[in-house]
Amino acid sequence: MKFGVIVFPASNCDLDSYYAIKDMMGEKVDYIWHEEEKIEEYDGIIIPGGFSYGDYLRCGAVAQFSKVMEAVKAHAEKGKLVIGICNGFQILTEAGLLPGALVRNKNLKFICGTAQLNVENNDTAFTNKLTEGETLRIPVAHGEGNYVAQDEVLQKLKNNRQIVLTYRDNKNGSMEDIAGIVNEQGNVLGMMPHPERACDPILGNTDGRKIFESMIAYLKGGR
Numbered sequence: 001m002k003f004g005v006i007v008f009p010a011s012n013c014d015l016d017s018y019y020a021i022k023d024m025m026g027e028k029v030d031y032i033w034h035e036e037e038k039i040e041e042y043d044g045i046i047i048p049g050g051f052s053y054g055d056y057l058r059c060g061a062v063a064q065f066s067k068v069m070e071a072v073k074a075h076a077e078k079g080k081l082v083i084g085i086c087n088g089f090q091i092l093t094e095a096g097l098l099p100g101a102l103v104r105n106k107n108l109k110f111i112c113g114t115a116q117l118n119v120e121n122n123d124t125a126f127t128n129k130l131t132e133g134e135t136l137r138i139p140v141a142h143g144e145g146n147y148v149a150q151d152e153v154l155q156k157l158k159n160n161r162q163i164v165l166t167y168r169d170n171k172n173g174s175m176e177d178i179a180g181i182v183n184e185q186g187n188v189l190g191m192m193p194h195p196e197r198a199c200d201p202i203l204g205n206t207d208g209r210k211i212f213e214s215m216i217a218y219l220k221g222g223r
């Protein structure tokens with residue numbers, strides 16, 4: 001099993017994601033430069049947080065056209081796992097791999113802190129090590145984390161149980177308190193909070209580990 005962490009110019013959580021997988025989970029992981037076209041060797045792709053291409057136009061708006069995103073789309077179509085964290089979630093919506101969009105936080109300020117999340121669906125490749133109704137404490141740091149979608153999209157997300165994580169205290173204004181969703185097939189997750197920043201016990205919070213442990217269990221066929 002091998003993970004790949006995509007690196008765009010101005011990604012800044014690529015190191016944290018790499019560290020979480022290699023040092024905390026003990027799994028193989030490589031960095032993948034944004035110009036790479038071949039990613040067939042990877043089972044799980046992490047699109048990390050940051051400010052890809054300087055967040056020009058909109059967060060994720062430029063990154064969606066990168067060469068590596070063509071490869072990520074092909075990877076997702078095969079049913080392989082993709083997790084987009086924060087800027088990664090923004091890139092996934094811009095690329096059309098997840099529905100909806102992430103716009104400016106309702107208070108127009110960058111929000112930095114720890115969010116309390118409800119686990120809404122533990123029957124996914126990303127949450128099988130969690131319990132439904134469990135509360136997770138996960139760091140957040142974003143300026144555009146306000147999830148919006150048309151009514152019919154929200155209805156579909158609800159009907160298919162694609163809303164996986166919600167905020168207990170919704171500070172960015174996201175519709176339906178959405179913090180994380182999966183695609184219809186369930187193999188692509190986007191979430192604004194940063195599980196990779198809550199994996200090392202030295203940081204005082206390991207609530208993020210179960211997201212990666214779930215992915216690893218799923219890839220090992222043991223979910």
Ligand SMILES: NC(=O)CC[C@H](N)C(=O)O
Binds near residue numbers: 048051087142143144
């Ligand atoms: N931590 C992040 O990935 C931030 C994402 C994006 N740059 C924002 O401000 O919303």
